[in-house]
Amino acid sequence: MEKWQTIEKGYLGNLIVEKNFIQQGFNLFKPVLENGKVDLIVEKNNKYFRLQIKTVQKDGNTKRIPIRKISHNMGLYKISRYTNVEIDYFIGVDIENEDLYILPVSFSSKYKSSIGLNVCQFFKNNFKQMERCNGNITNEHDDNVESLTDNADGNDVGMENSPAANE
Numbered sequence: 001m002e003k004w005q006t007i008e009k010g011y012l013g014n015l016i017v018e019k020n021f022i023q024q025g026f027n028l029f030k031p032v033l034e035n036g037k038v039d040l041i042v043e044k045n046n047k048y049f050r051l052q053i054k055t056v057q058k059d060g061n062t063k064r065i066p067i068r069k070i071s072h073n074m075g076l077y078k079i080s081r082y083t084n085v086e087i088d089y090f091i092g093v094d095i096e097n098e099d100l101y102i103l104p105v106s107f108s109s110k111y112k113s114s115i116g117l118n119v120c121q122f123f124k125n126n127f128k129q130m131e132r133c134n135g136n137i138t139n140e141h142d143d144n145v146e147s148l149t150d151n152a153d154g155n156d157v158g159m160e161n162s163p164a165a166n167e
Contacts, residue, residue, distance in 0.1 A: 009045060009055045009095060010053075010055055012055075013053055013054075013055040013095055013096050014039065014040070014091040014093075016054060016093050016095060016098050016100075016102060017051070017053050017091050017093050018040070020098070020100055020125075022150060023038075024044075024127045025044055026042040026043060026044045027042065027043040027044070028041070028042055028043075029041040029042070029043070033133070036050065037050075037052065037069070037082065037086040037087060038050045038052065038086070038087060039051055039052055039053040040053060040091075042130075044130070044131065045131070047061055047130075047131050049088045049130060050085045050086070050087045050088045051087065051088070051089050051090075051091050052082055052086075052088075052089070052091070052092055053066065053089050053090075053091045053093060054070075054092050054093070054095060055092075055093055055095060056094040056095070056101070056117065056165060059114075059146055062116055062117075062118075062155060063094065063116070063117045064114040064115060064116050064117070065090065065092030065103070065115045065116060065117070065120065066080070066113065066114045067082065067090055067103075067108045067111060067113065068080065068081055068082075068112075068113045068114075068122065069081070079113075081109070082105060082108075083105065083109075084105045084106060084109075086105075087105050088104070088105060089102055089103060089104055089105065089130070090103040090105065090108050091103075092117075092120065092151050093117075094117075099124055100124070100125055101117065101120045101124055102123050102125075102126050102127065102129065102130065103115070103120060103123050104129070107123070115120050116137070126156055133158050
């Protein structure tokens, strides 16, 4: 693999994550600005998950997922950890083989600054853990409006008098 710059690795990692989540049937929502805590929001079965994407880094022969955030303001750097108030999952992306390590933030909170891939094997490409969610998943036309109006009877809301509904 070519020698990539850090910013290039980050962009490539994000694209790999987006591709994999689309292939798994998730809808994607991307922030407009890049200075927030969330890199990507994904939705499936009317459940939303806030993701922080990190490119897997090599440390000698060991591959690691960095899990801390480094922010800077006018030359001052601050290192802190993400919490479950900010994100739901870390997505460690190995750009060499395109594997994703889907780590719940509760798992990552046990570590200080990075996690070795050797302890993350259960989470490797494990999208199933994200699909274990409540919600109206019996109807393929589930509508966000149903959730907002507490009308989760399986029928689309607001379509009864629509010309498109009668076609």
